[in-house]
Amino acid sequence: MRTLYREFISAILLILGISMLIGFVLANMVYVVFTKDEMTQQNLEVAEQIVHVLENMHMVDHAVQPFLQSIGQLGYQIYFVDPSGGGTTFGQSFEQSSLPRQTLERVLQGDRYMGKEGTWDQFWMMGHFSNDIRNTIGLPVRIDNEPHALFVKPDSQILFSDIHMMLAGFIVAIALVSVLGVIMMAKRLTHPISELSEATKAITNEDFTYALNISRQDEIGQLAGNFLNMQQQLMHNDIARKSFINNVSHDFQSPLMNIQGYADLLLSTSLNEKERLQYAGIVNDEARRLSNLTKQLLLITSLDQSGYPVKKSPVRLDLQIKESIKKHQWSLQDRNLTISYKLDEAVLFSDRELLAIVWDNLITNAIKYNQPNGHVFITCSIESDMIRLAFQDTGVGLSEESAEQVFERFYRVDTTRKKDGTGLGLSIVKEVVTLLNGTISLKSELGKGTTFTVMFPQEGNDN
């Protein structure tokens, strides 16, 4: 597999290689264009000085050699040719020491030789520094009226002195350290990515416990932080999903078992009329409960899908609540409860059907969890740009702990558990109110009663 680590290293090495090449070509160009001529000129001047001394100081033959030897010791390589064409080297010897015969003759005859000028080598920096006799400057010399030739170049070994070697070592060391640094840096960068990849695999296998060991302050650290948040959210969702399925299965199971049991009893022939009616009534109640549960589940599923189609229109809340009260008239009488209300005229630009679900649930609960001969009081008022709706009952009330949980799905207070209910009503109410830009809160006292308060912003509620 092509790993990010390998790709990173190869890319950096390639960049390093290319930059060295470009650097070398540029240095070569700078040398050839600016420096080379200057150096050649300097060498020419030195050669002319030597020739001047040789020609004008009236040197006797045996003094020429020691003079050239001392020049050789001063850091020059010299090839001195006598009229017969025989040559002697002074100073450091040449690695490449053969000059073409024609060159020798031309200089003996009075021409100048300017090194590798005119060949392709002149464009190659390193060619100028090689220990080659062809890099010399050749000048004719007349001693005692005899033609001689002098070839001179600075000693390359001195040119590449210890300091130069140290510099070269320095560059090599820098290159080595940078390569090592790049390798370590690449590892540091790619290691957390591999770890994140492992953690992602674990999540695919529904394992939300993979412990990421990344503590950094940079973007990768941020990514790891976001990943941990996502992991926790997914774990939370997974737990919620499993408990939802568990609750749904359980809530379907018990009415279905009741229906099955009482249906079996109904099939037996030994029942009297009263028993038959009682059992049929239970089957009917359980079927209604199942139907109610299914409707609530369908509503929850569609509310869960983001982008629930809210159909807004102006709704007279006071009238809508009165209608809902009318629908519950029968169950109020059945339980011997009284109801009163004070509903100010209030128009809300909102979803009529969803609002009806909210009022219906709150009134049903106020009746269902009331005490015998209890009372229900409903108000609708406008308070500084807010529409406030309160549903107050004199019912069983809620403990502080239960009050905190009533809006959770499937939550039912133990004491009221036996009563007909699914534990979904208030969670739906909360989701709907939030979807319609409102808020819901409650105040309750055990044994005394509960008040649910719904608030909607009156202005700007049309967005």
Ligand code: ADP
């Ligand atoms: P359900 O009524 O179907 O059980 P809800 O979500 O409507 O489900 O209510 C959740 C629980 O909150 C109820 O089981 C009940 O115990 C409690 N509750 C709701 N409304 C009231 C109320 N007005 N007074 C006391 N307890 C209530």
